[in-house]
Amino acid sequence: MPQSNDPFAHAENTAHTWLAVVRGRLGADDQQLAYRVLRAWLHVVRDRLTVQSAAHFAAQLPELLRGVFYEGWNPAHVPTRYEVDGFVARFAGSAGLTRAEVPAAAAAVTSALGELCSPGQLDHVLKLLPESLVTLLTAGHGGRRAC
Template sequence: MSPHRDPLAHAQQRAHEWLTAVAAQLGTEDRHFAYRAVRAWLHLVRDRLTVDSAVHLGAQLPQFLRGVYYEGWAPAKVPVRYDADRFSALFAGEAQVGIAEVPAIAGAVSAAMNGLFSPGQLDHVFTVLPAGLRSELEGRPPVASAQPASHGTEHLRLNALEDTVLLLTDAVSALVRGLEELPTGEPGGGRAAKAAQEAHRILMSRDAVQT
């Protein structure tokens, strides 16, 4: 083995392959633009997920893109509640594009990512997102419709309920993983206690998000 071989060459190549796939889906050769779109997509999807779901998604990214994914992440503050309009504004700002372009660009990135992540991974992520946000990420702008004055309050209530369900799911998953671990020489009660602590940490993040 050559002592001069770049130990990061493979990681760089994998990141380039993913970026190339996104650029192709966007129909551009501007890799800087493709990178900005990927970065915006990764950050906004990440922040709308619970900690457990975000980590599961991040684990499938190439090493270099995983660093981009976790840049600026604040686990104690997720999931961040934003709807399709707020998503579009944030995406446009980070990707440096016009708001009207967001559905097409986000949809193209999603299509590329769907072919890069393991089968079904992105579908699983999208099912836990609000319908309007899911439409934006799939490249389908939500249809505008007249809503009663109470719709805004109801929308916020449903968002809060969705986030609570996600956090409870993460907490239960943490408990199940702890109890199903193979024996490691540690007493079963110790593993169960650690799992309970992790579940408690997840549930406490709910209070942090709501304050």
């Protein structure tokens, strides 16, 4: 494998690998769609967590996706309390999806992150959320699951 002089090449490749897994779970060829859906998932889940839990989860992400995770974050305003309707509305608006598309998209990202995160990390995040959100995030994937 040729060596790259680009100091960011590894970070970019890792982010692309994660995005490819999300794209595969979504069953989509559109890389921009996969990015929007992943970004929406990261932001709406992040805002539901405490500062400490969000930072702990972010440490599991590749460098470039960690930047996406923290983009626009205001730790003074978290955790934001919203249930399924609020989650769906935020997710749909951020990802450019209809509300009806959110459950499948959110579950696809959860499944992808379950494969990519360190063992137990995603399960820890899910345990911090209300059961109604966990059900939405894991629809079709057997409820709570460890990564």
